[in-house]
Amino acid sequence: MRGGRVAVVGGSIAGCAAALALGRGGAEGITVYERAAGRLADRGVGLAVHNARYAELEAAGHLDASMPWVRLVRRRWYVRDDSAANGPLGREIAVMPFPFRTYNWGPLWHALRRRVPGAADFRPGSAVEAVEVTPDGAEVHAGGRTERYDVVIGADGYRSAVRTAVCADVRPEYAGYLAWRGAYPSARLRDPELWAEDECGYVVFDGGHLIVYRIPDGTDGGHRVNWVLYTAPPPGLDQGLETPTSLPPGTAGDGLRSHLAYVAAELLPPYWGDLVRATTHDELFLQPMYDFTAPRYAVGRALLMGDAAAVARPHTGAGAVKALQDATVLESALTSTATWSDALAAYDAARAPAGRVMVDLGRRLGRALVQETPNWRTLDRTGLETWWKQADGTGAFGGRELTD
Secondary structure, three states: OOOOEEEEEOOOHHHHHHHHHHHHHOOOEEEEEEOOOOOHHHOOOEEEEEHHHHHHHHHOOOOOOOOOOEEEEEEEEEEOOOOOOOOOOOEEEEEEEEEEEEEEHHHHHHHHHHHOOOOOEEEEOOOEEEEEEEOOEEEEEEOOEEEEEOEEEEOOOOOOHHHHHHOOOOOOEEEEEEEEEEEEEHHHOOOHHHOOOOEEEEEEEOOEEEEEEEEEOOOOOOEEEEEEEEEOOOOOOOOOOOOOOOEOOOOOOHHHHHHHHHHHHHHOOHHHHHHHHOOOHHHOEEEEEEEEEOOOOEEOOEEEOHHHOEEOOHHHOOOHHHHHHHHHHHHHHHHOOOOHHHHHHHHHHHHHHHHHHHHHHHHHHHHHHHHOOOOHHHOOHHHHHHHHHHHHOOOOOOOOOOOO
16 A cells, blocks of 8 residues: 555654554655654663564564563562561562563664664654544644644553544543552662673562563663552552542652552562662652553554554553554554555454453453462462462463563
8 A cells, every 4th residue: 555644643652663564555645743853762761572572573673682671581470578588588489580681771772763664754843632423534722733644643651632533431440549650760779799690680569560671871881770569559649640640759748758669678588679769759659550442443543553553551561562462453554455444453453452452461460460469489480380270371480571
């Protein structure tokens, strides 16, 4: 298929991947609207990609070995146990293979941004106020201007303006708990020799867990410590989170920071508690857990991808990876059909079911890992395997492509 003017709303990882897919798929006019005026590449949080997913996305031309990454090979599960027999890492419950690559969000975005077709009109600082979709096109309202396109793609995250235009009744639902996140230079880490660079730490406690791994620093070939801690805040501290929002670095209130300090001091083994406390206020941000999936990924001449289409809780590792998979399917749909209607229908048929599966899995894992946790201190590897088979529903303990 050739031709057509397409608007991509959102210029982060999903938006850049969409623009690349459109260019390869034959679209001739591509405009990318990105609300942020600054450098998206300055974002320094981590993400992880299973080796099998990397191979798939490398074959699709979205990832390659030149993008900075850190290799992980195993995951160690720990629980706090203050008996003298255990060291500062806590009691080790299990060790399992963990074949993942980790990335720094900013440098990964920068590499994808460079792949956006040169002819595309990439507009930073262009917030889209509204989108109107018709059977034969769409109008995008941004910066006091209205422009008409043959197709509009919503790659604008979980608060998507495009999704609002076509699925106004689909809203993210608050899951009742938060992810505290931090990332900082690995030089700040105390006793780094206690935690191998190719290992992911999975530290569990009543009502939540902490995940820790290293990511590239994006500048000089060094590493950053990247951690995510999931737990519910005390009653009253999550007021206002029912409406989708986030707390950017440096904006967490005293109550939430005090709760994190309590978890680090009382629920985590000493080494991991110190690791969390080494994060400065300006490096700490909070991500409330939401989930939803749109019933359709294509409506009229509008298409949804990435978090605009579905948000699964991060336990599934479905954020950036899912967005890149969406772009791969979009490119395939464009190159195998003759009309926009057929291409959008093919994309919807392939990706909407996948979104439902990921959201359902995220909810199950959230219950098992945060909301209805077992008594971790009683578990050894055999007990952990039994618990996982019940929680995950697949029996794939050790093989599940879990990231956070």
